[in-house]
Amino acid sequence: MAETTGINEESDSTIAQIIETEEWKLFTDGASSSDGSGAGLMLINPEGQEFIYALRFEFSITYNEAEYEALLAGLRIAKEMKIEHLQAFVDSQLIANHVLSVFKARQPTIQLYLSKVRELVESFRGFTIEHVQRCQNKKADALSKLASITFAYLAKEVLLEVLEKRSIKAQEVHDLIVEEENTWMKPLKEYLELGILPEDKKEVRKVRIKAPSYKTMNGGLYRKSFLTPWLRCVDLN
Template identity: 30%
Template sequence: MDGASNGDGAGTGIELISLEAHKIRRATHLAFHATNNDVEYEALINGLKLALEMKINGAYQAKGLRTKIYLKCAQRIIARFNEVRLELIPCGQNEGADELAKLGSRREATLLGVVPLDIQRQPSVPEHEVGSLSDDLSSTWMTLILA
């Protein structure tokens, strides 16, 4: 799975490979503003959802409120599997997913017909969660501003 965010837009690329080496490829254009971190989590979440549809461990850092919400969403999906193995693949060895993510971000037609291109109109995590602050926050520098 990979994500791409650039001047043309944002997209995700997913390449699932079965134990028998069968490949399922999917590119998705994200029709909403998404940061580089957002698209990486969208790729993870969309890949997990695709794996669930097809009946087919990691440690993460979450920086920022939206990223933490993406992480929780991904963890909820991962919990639905009997076993999940997530493997970090260096950029230079992840050409398939990288190409799909770029295809999704630019909505290029060169691979259409070969690779399904989905359009995702909203983030996988609810917008109201992204912009809201929890009531159980302890006193911080923002407390007076929020009051």
């Protein structure tokens, strides 16, 4: 054991470095004011590349709830991206302590948010959360404030989404959806499932542009969304 101590220490150090380089970082911040509510989040991959998102909430929300929505959005995106190891940084000490079980959530709404966070955390092989000062979270902070007022001045490379309802709201699922045979969805479904394109050249172009945002599942057509599950498409009627 004495002869191999140095080798083991070096090996452990190498393994630790490999694990560390696999970790992604997530910075989130929420904002709520009389002008509106929004959130900003930034994912950073092991190579240091930044992925920036902004959300605007179309519902009344408190500051702590906005912070939770921001964290949930980041966790959902990380899960969709198949990230396994994630370090989360939030500038809300209360939320960090809730997740770490240092503080107990007492308000019913906050308890629901915390439960949703813990459910998503189970998706990762490794997860840590840490409270950081607002000055260490400037980009997410600025995005959340800007998104709470307007999207007009956000850069084109920032992915945007508007949430019309809370992340903790139970989603209604209708098992039976009766669709007409000839609807706006038919050309997309035929192209995605069979590779068949319309005869009209203009329609061909439209279908090819739209197709990457859609996919078929269980005979239905679904539209992609950045921060929410796939959206079921239905006929206009």
